[in-house]
Amino acid sequence: xxxxxxxAIIFIPLIGAFFIFITRGSQKNVEENSKYVAIxxxxxxxxxxxxxxxxxxxxxxxxxxxxxxxxxGGFINFKLGIDGISILFILLTTFIAPICIxxxxxxxxxxxKEFFIAILVMETLMLGVFCSLDLVIFYLxxxxxxxxxxxxxxxxxxxxxxYSAFKFFLFTLLGxxxxxxxxxxxxxxxxxxxxxxxxxxxxxxxYQYLLxxxxxxxxxxxxxxxxxxxxxxxxxxxxxxxxxxxxxxILLKMAGYGFMRFSIGLFPVASDYFTSLIFTLSIIAIIYTxxxxxxxxxxxxxxxxxxxxxxxxxxxxxxxxxxxxxEGSIIQMISHGLISAALFLCVGVVYDRYHSRMISSYxxxxxxxxxxxxxxxxxxxxxLGLPGTSGFVGEFLVLVGVFQVNILVAVLxxxxxxxxxxxxxxxxxxVIFGRVASSEIKKMTDLDKTEIYIFASLVFLTLFFGFxxxxxxxxxxxxxxxxxxxxxxxxxxxxxxxxx
Amino acid sequence: MHLILYILPEIFxxLAIMFLLMLGVFTKKSFNLVYLLTILSLIFAIALVLNQPEEAYRYFxxxxxxxxxxxxxKLSSFMKVLTLLFCMFVLLLSNDYVKNSNIDKIxxxxxxxxxxxxxxxxxxxxxxxxxxxxxxxxxxCLYILASFRRNDERxxxxxxxxxxxxxxxxxxxxxxxxxxxxxxxxxxFEVISEKxxxxxxxxxxxxxxxxxxxxxxxxxxxxxxxxxxxxxxxPTSVTxxxxxxxxxxxxxxxxxxxxxxxxxxxxxxxxxxxFLSIASMILGAVAAIGQNNIKRLVAYSSxxxxxxxxxxxxxxxxxxxxxxxIYLTIYLVMNLGIFGCIFMMKRENVFYENINDLSGLxxxxxxxxxxxxxxxxxxxxxxxxAGFFAKFYIFMAVIEIKMYSLAVIGLVTTVVSAFYYxxxxxxxxxxxxxxxxxxxxxxxxxxxxxxxxxxxxxxxIYPTILTDIVTSIVIY
Numbered sequence: 001x002x003x004x005x006x007x008a009i010i011f012i013p014l015i016g017a018f019f020i021f022i023t024r025g026s027q028k029n030v031e032e033n034s035k036y037v038a039i040x041x042x043x044x045x046x047x048x049x050x051x052x053x054x055x056x057x058x059x060x061x062x063x064x065x066x067x068x069x070x071x072x073g074g075f076i077n078f079k080l081g082i083d084g085i086s087i088l089f090i091l092l093t094t095f096i097a098p099i100c101i102x103x104x105x106x107x108x109x110x111x112x113k114e115f116f117i118a119i120l121v122m123e124t125l126m127l128g129v130f131c132s133l134d135l136v137i138f139y140l141x142x143x144x145x146x147x148x149x150x151x152x153x154x155x156x157x158x159x160x161x162x163y164s165a166f167k168f169f170l171f172t173l174l175g176x177x178x179x180x181x182x183x184x185x186x187x188x189x190x191x192x193x194x195x196x197x198x199x200x201x202x203x204x205x206x207y208q209y210l211l212x213x214x215x216x217x218x219x220x221x222x223x224x225x226x227x228x229x230x231x232x233x234x235x236x237x238x239x240x241x242x243x244x245x246x247x248x249x250i251l252l253k254m255a256g257y258g259f260m261r262f263s264i265g266l267f268p269v270a271s272d273y274f275t276s277l278i279f280t281l282s283i284i285a286i287i288y289t290x291x292x293x294x295x296x297x298x299x300x301x302x303x304x305x306x307x308x309x310x311x312x313x314x315x316x317x318x319x320x321x322x323x324x325x326x327e328g329s330i331i332q333m334i335s336h337g338l339i340s341a342a343l344f345l346c347v348g349v350v351y352d353r354y355h356s357r358m359i360s361s362y363x364x365x366x367x368x369x370x371x372x373x374x375x376x377x378x379x380x381x382x383x384l385g386l387p388g389t390s391g392f393v394g395e396f397l398v399l400v401g402v403f404q405v406n407i408l409v410a411v412l413x414x415x416x417x418x419x420x421x422x423x424x425x426x427x428x429x430x431v432i433f434g435r436v437a438s439s440e441i442k443k444m445t446d447l448d449k450t451e452i453y454i455f456a457s458l459v460f461l462t463l464f465f466g467f468x469x470x471x472x473x474x475x476x477x478x479x480x481x482x483x484x485x486x487x488x489x490x491x492x493x494x495x496x497x498x499x500x
Numbered sequence: 501m502h503l504i505l506y507i508l509p510e511i512f513x514x515l516a517i518m519f520l521l522m523l524g525v526f527t528k529k530s531f532n533l534v535y536l537l538t539i540l541s542l543i544f545a546i547a548l549v550l551n552q553p554e555e556a557y558r559y560f561x562x563x564x565x566x567x568x569x570x571x572x573x574k575l576s577s578f579m580k581v582l583t584l585l586f587c588m589f590v591l592l593l594s595n596d597y598v599k600n601s602n603i604d605k606i607x608x609x610x611x612x613x614x615x616x617x618x619x620x621x622x623x624x625x626x627x628x629x630x631x632x633x634x635x636x637x638x639x640x641c642l643y644i645l646a647s648f649r650r651n652d653e654r655x656x657x658x659x660x661x662x663x664x665x666x667x668x669x670x671x672x673x674x675x676x677x678x679x680x681x682x683x684x685x686x687x688x689f690e691v692i693s694e695k696x697x698x699x700x701x702x703x704x705x706x707x708x709x710x711x712x713x714x715x716x717x718x719x720x721x722x723x724x725x726x727x728x729x730x731x732x733x734x735p736t737s738v739t740x741x742x743x744x745x746x747x748x749x750x751x752x753x754x755x756x757x758x759x760x761x762x763x764x765x766x767x768x769x770x771x772x773x774x775f776l777s778i779a780s781m782i783l784g785a786v787a788a789i790g791q792n793n794i795k796r797l798v799a800y801s802s803x804x805x806x807x808x809x810x811x812x813x814x815x816x817x818x819x820x821x822x823x824x825x826i827y828l829t830i831y832l833v834m835n836l837g838i839f840g841c842i843f844m845m846k847r848e849n850v851f852y853e854n855i856n857d858l859s860g861l862x863x864x865x866x867x868x869x870x871x872x873x874x875x876x877x878x879x880x881x882x883x884x885x886a887g888f889f890a891k892f893y894i895f896m897a898v899i900e901i902k903m904y905s906l907a908v909i910g911l912v913t914t915v916v917s918a919f920y921y922x923x924x925x926x927x928x929x930x931x932x933x934x935x936x937x938x939x940x941x942x943x944x945x946x947x948x949x950x951x952x953x954x955x956x957x958x959x960x961i962y963p964t965i966l967t968d969i970v971t972s973i974v975i976y
Contacts, residue, residue, distance in 0.1 A: 072963050073971070111862075136892075140883040140960070147877055150922070154930045162930055166922060173882075173918055177911035180892075184899045184907075 004067050006080040009048050009090065010127045013097070016041025017120035020113055031112045035105055038116035042098040042123065049094035056087050058475045061482035063133060063196060072136075076193055079133040084479030088330060088472060089130040089250075089257055092337045095461075096249045097123040099454055100242040103345060106450060107241055107352045108156055115156060115242075122148040122246060129254050135183045135193040135262075142218075142254060143176055149243070149251065157238040164231075164238035171231040175221030182214035186266075198266055199486070205269050205494060212270035215263055222255035225315065226285035229308045236304035237357070241348030244300065248307050248340035253333045256314045260326070264318070264483060268490040271319065278319040283412045285312035290419035294426070299347045299357050302427055303340060306383060309416060310336045316413055317398035321487060325401020326480045331469055332394030335382070335462065339391055342379045342458040346372070349451060350431075353444045359427065364436035369446040373432045375455045380428045382462050384421040390465035503565045506572050509548040509580065510624075513617045516541040517610055524606030531604045535595065538609035542588040542616070549580045561974075568688055569627035574973045576624045578825070579752040583623065586744050586832050587616050592944035593840055594737030600849050603648050603735055612741060615641030619749035626760075628677045628687040631753065635673075635717075639666055642746065646734045658733025665726045666716065673713025679706030680761070692761035704768050710757060711772055717750035718806045719799075721779035728791075731799035736851060739795055740839035743802050744832050751809060751828050755821055758813055759975045766816045773814045778909055780807030785916035789923075793853050794842055797920065798835070801879060804917055805831050811910055812894045815901050818974060823893035825970045830878075830890035830959070833952050837875040840949030844868055846938045855924055860933025868937075869928050871953040878956045880921040881914050886959035893967075 019041075020034040057064060063081035071078040082090065100119050108115045125148070128141030146169055154165035187193050190201050203211065221228045232252075236244050264271045286309045293305035310332065317329030349372060350365070351357055366373040382389035385396075395417060403410040436442060447455065465472060504511065520541075524534045552572065562573040591609065598604050618637030625631035643666070647659020681687055683703040684695035696703050716723040731739045762769055784804020791797040809831065812824030844865075845852045862869035878887035891914065898907045959966075 073967050114862075114866075140888075143883045143888075147882055150925075151929065154926060162926055165930075166919070166926075169922060170915060170919060174912070174915045177915060178908070180895065181899065181904065181907050181911060184892075184896055185904075187896070188900050 005048070005052060006065050006067055006082065006131045009045060009052065009094070010080070010124055010131060012041055012045050012048070013120040013123040013127075017117045017124070020117050020120070023113065034113045034116050038101045038120060039098065039105075041120060042094075042101050045123070045127075046094040046098055049091050052082075053087060053091055053475070056082075056084075056475065058084055058478060061478045066133065066196075075187075076134060076136045078137060079194060079196075080131045080137075081133045081196075082131055084476040085260060085330065085483075086130045086257070088334055088476060089253055090127060092253070092334055093123065093126050093130065093250050096245060096337065096341055099341065099345070099458075100245050102450055102454055103245065103348060104240075104242045107348060111155060115152070118148040118152050119242060119246070122152070126246075126250050126254070130257060133195045135186065135195065135198075138195075138258075138262075139176070139180060139183055142258075143173070145251065145254075146172060149247070152243040152246070153235055153239045156240040156243065159238075160234070161238040164234040167231045168235040171228065172218075172221055175218040175228070178214040179218035182211045185214075186211065195261075195265075202490065202493070203266060208267040208270040209273065212263055212267040212274060215258065215267075216274070219255040219258045219263070220281075222258075223252055223311050223315065224255075224308060225281050225311070226288060226308070227281075229285065229289065232308060233301045233304040236307070236344075237298060237300045241344055241351070244344040244348075245341045248303075248344060249337040252307065252311055253337060256311065256318065256329065256333050259315065259318050260329070260483065264321070264487060268487045269494050271321070271487070272491055275319045275321070278315050279406060279409045282312040282315045282319075283409060283416075285309060286316075286413055286416035287419065290416055290423060293423045294419070296423075297359050299359055299427065299431070300344065301357075302359075302423060303343045303347065306420065306423065307336070307340055309420060310340070310383075312416070313395055313398050313413065316402050316409060317394075320398070320401040320405050321484065322401040322404050323480060323484055324397045324404075326483065327473055327476065328394050328397025328399075328401055330476050330480075331390065331465070331472055332398060334472060335390030335394050335465060338458055338462050338465075339379055339382045339389075342375075342455065342462070343383060345451075345454065345458075346376050346379060349447065350444070354441065359430050360437070362431045362437055362441065363434040364432075365441070365444075366432045367436065368442055368444055371447045371452065375447070375459065376428065376432060378459055378462065380424045382466070384424045385417055388463065388466045390462050390469065392466060393469045506552065506563060506565050507570070507624075509545045509584075510617065510620055512548055513541065513545050513613065513620070516545075517613050517617065520606075520610050520613070524610065531606050534606045535591070535598075535604075535609045538613050539588055539591050541613070542584050542591070546581055546584045546588075549577055549584065552577065564626060568690065569630050570624055571626035572624060575752065575755065575825075575975065578969065578973060579623045579748055580620050582829065582832065583616060583619050583745055583748045586748070586836065587612065587741075589836055589948050590737075590741050590744060590839075593836065593843060593948045594740055595944050596846075596942035597735070597737045597843050597851065600846075601649070601735060601737075601851065603737070605648075608645075608648060611641045611644055615645070616745065619745065622749045623752045625753070625756075626689050628681065628689075632674060632677060634749075635670065635753075638746065638749065639670060642666075642742070645738045645741065646730055648738060649735050654733035655735060658730045661733075662726050662730045669713050669716035669723065672709050673716075676706040676709025676711075676713060679703065679709065682706075689756070689761045693764060696761065696764055698765050698768060704765065707762055707765065707769055708772065711769060711776075714750060714754050714757065715776055718747055718754065718810070719803055720776040720806050720810060721783045721803060724780070724783065724803050727803060728796045728799040731802075732793055732795045732853075736795065736839070736842060736853070739798075740835075740842075743798060743835050743839065747802075747806065748828065748832070751824065754810075754813060755824065755975065759816075759821065763816070770814060770816065773810055774903075774906060777807045777810040777814060778906065780804060780810065781910055781913040782807075785913040785920075788917065788920045791920070792855055794845075794855050794858075794924075795853055797855070797924075798838060798842075801917065801920075802831075802835065804913065805879075807913075808891060808894050808910060811906060812897050814903065814906065815897045817897065817901065819900060820897040821975055822967070822970050822973065823897040825973065826893050826966060827890040829966060829970070830886045830956075833955050834875055834878050834887055837871065837949060837952035837956065838879070840945060840952060841868065841872050841875065843945055844937060844941060844949070847935060848938065855927055857934065858924065858927050859931040861928040861937075863933040864936035865939075868949075871949055872928055873925055874953050874957050876921040876925055880918040882918070884960040886956040889959060889963055 066081035069078040125145040132138040289308040296302040317325040382391045385391040621634030643663040649655040719727040788800035878885035881891045
């Protein structure tokens with residue numbers, strides 16, 4: 001395979017952004033052209049992602065499509081490659097990006113050109129995160145995402161957008177700088193930042209704990225875990241719909257991916273050591289944020305808190321370090337990517353029409369917008385993990401995984417599932433059923449064609465993976481096995497050293 | 501005779517200064533001509549530096565002349581090119597400002613040229629006396645420049661303040677030099693290096709005094725007091741000169757002092773530099789938050805950046821020096837850009853300095869706003885812009901010698917300083933638009949700004965261009 005397909009998939013959106021950047025002419029022309037360029041480049045990328053999946057060999061756990069380019073004096077190389085875990089996130093990203101662009105066409109009213117540039121640059125950076133096989137490259141993409149996201153929230157956001165944008169930026173930056181220290185330390189400890197080489201080296205155990213904590217500080221903020229989750233509700237609430245979708249569907253997954261790839265892959269001993277910390281924080285996140293979600297009167301805020309709870313399941317699954325747990329986390333992340341994106345789009349639909357996110361402004365929408373009520377119902381049920389939706393598969397596997405290691409955690413996490421049902425159903429009842437809140441709501445129109453297409457694709461995938469998660473599991477299977485095998489051998493090695 | 505060949509750039513600059521002075525005095529309305537000739541002579545001087553005679557590099561790239569008091573090596577050549585190049589860019593950048601703000605006297609470019617000559621002497625000095633002479637030449641010119649708008653109260657105040665404080669610092673530095681001479685018996689760096697030992701208390705005092713003097717020149721905390729006032733009070737064209745060019749010479753001299761004469765007593769000065777570095781990073785980050793005047797903000801941000809540059813020097817390794825030089829180079833490019841943006845804040849030939857004047861810039865001037873965005877994020881050190889790599893190299897060097905606390909403090913202050921850069925971006929992109937600025941930009945200003953923004957943006961594609969040059973610099 002000589003064609004650099006990963007570079008292509010990463011940089012096509014950037015090239016699209018560049019073309020949008022240089023478009024000139026009357027405002028109407030520029031907007032039309034940039035719209036088409038954005039759609040074209042993001043859809044091309046999605047097809048390329050599918051092609052990548054098609055040509056991906058799921059019978060090996062080695063990194064595939066590896067590319068390496070001389071960069072930065074040779075001591076750090078531009079290295080890309082994917083395995084069964086990263087390809088799923090690449091697919092998710094390439095699928096969500098066009099949805100964001102369609103949603104942007106719908107709801108963004110000013111600076112449209114700049115908006116598409118920001119989304120496309122964002123897509124490039126997110127894909128880079130999932131493709132990079134070098135810690136420094138990873139950091140570059142991981143941090144670079146702050147710039148477009150800051151602008152998306154700050155320029156096109158709601159009334160409190162400045163505060164939210166700052167909070168988002170500074171929180172994540174503060175978390176990440178420690179990771180930079182850790183990355184540089186790894187370079188001086190092992191002499192390389194190449195992930196493939198690092199996975200074969202055992203980092204000395206004393207270093208592992210601090211390095212793990214440094215990576216954790218970055219991922220915990222990004223995921224986000226309790227108690228550093230407070231930026232997320234603010235950012236979600238103020239961001240435009242497309243921004244919320246990107247945040248919830250992909251940005252948060254970067255952290256889950258990071259936990260799998262780096263925390264467990266590079267620091268197995270420390271991961272083992274800190275499992276209880278992760279479990280505690282995740283359980284608090286699940287129960288506490290679910291309770292907080294019950295209290296919200298802002299729809300977006302409610303969904304944001306539910307994201308924190310769902311990501312709590314992800315971390316529990318990852319650090320259960322069982323096959324089912326890890327598989328469950330991956331499915332949970334993918335399905336949360338689809339479901340939360342859909343839920344934010346649902347909020348966006350009514351917000352575009354009525355300009356309120358308050359639950360109390362709505363009511364009785366089922367009479368006025370029946371199609372909308374149907375779509376919203378599917379995603380509400382998917383979010384609470386109804387069997388037959390992808391949400392169920394993820395949560396179920398996570399719970400199966402964690403039952404094998406810690407029953408208490410499993411029981412408490414199951415409690416969370418009930419709470420999720422409580423606030424999601426309550427949200428649904430208050431918005432969709434009941435009396436029509438005001439006469440102005442009656443003027444709202446049901447979903448139009450674009451929206452139906454967007455939602456139809458999301459509904460299809462949610463249900464499809466709910467009934468038949470095999471494609472996802474097959475792809476990731478060998479890589480997960482390999483991850484766990486490596487983890488086990490490292491732990492055993494460590495134990496045998498201790499006994500000696 | 502052949503020794504003269506090595507200092508051709510210096511001789512050429514000195515002759516150019518005298519010639520331009522004559523030309524300016526004896527022809528009427530000659531400002532534009534003198535300004536142009538100054539830029540041309542800077543370009544010619546760069547060519548002369550690059551075209552050193554072959555023998556200069558015969559002995560490991562080092563040659564010492566005039567009784568070993570003057571050194572020409574890769575460090576000096578690189579820094580000289582940097583000084584002359586950025587001096588040229590500053591002149592290009594500020595041409596429009598100088599003409600529109602009533603300081604277009606022929607002395608202005610000539611004094612800048614004289615000051616540059618002083619810096620070049622400093623960069624190449626390998627002897628306390630030569631160093632001091634160069635320092636005096638450049639500082640005296642800087643005093644005049646700071647108070648160049650002599651009818652303006654603030655400019656006069658800036659000049660006087662700078663003069664008094666700088667004279668004090670120079671006095672301390674001279675005292676340090678004499679202590680070193682007294683205790684080692686030589687003014688030559690090489691000889692001092694051999695004679696200096698840790699038991700030599702008097703000489704250690706001398707080292708401290710010299711470091712204090714140099715810290716004043718790079719405006720490291722706690723010797724930074726003059727910086728915000730002088731930056732704010734001086735005409736902006738002079739501020740841009742202050743923020744860029746003297747730092748090059750000062751950092752070079754810092755490197756030279758710490759790594760040649762003082763290298764054997766590293767344990768004595770290491771903690772001092774760590775303190776200067778941490779204090780500068782923290783103050784630069786915290787104090788800039790409250791500023792509304794963009795020149796004051798740049799002053800504090802430059803204090804912070806010098807803190808990072810000094811962090812590279814703490815290490816005592818070649819990697820440390822390289823990281824500092826790379827940091828300095830990228831800092832210069834970024835500050836060139838930010839001053840380019842400041843010079844564009846002009847409505848009907850009146851220049852504005854307040855951050856609020858930038859409000860809603862992205863609506864009326866999308867390209868200028870975009871440049872601002874790139875440069876500010878780069879100053880904040882966000883990847884993949886050049887400013888990130890600058891910091892990356894510094895922390896590579898710092899962590900190599902296991903100074904984790906310095907690295908963590910440095911990175912946390914990065915986050916704090918990100919706040920005030922973000923504030924400017926917020927004003928530019930999120931706030932309501934005000935009246936548009938003038939659009940008749942000078943070509944020099946425009947091209948310098950575009951150059952610096954593009955360099956910052958695409959640095960990550962090929963970072964080895966800079967690092968390859970810098971890593972060939974070796975200090976003995």
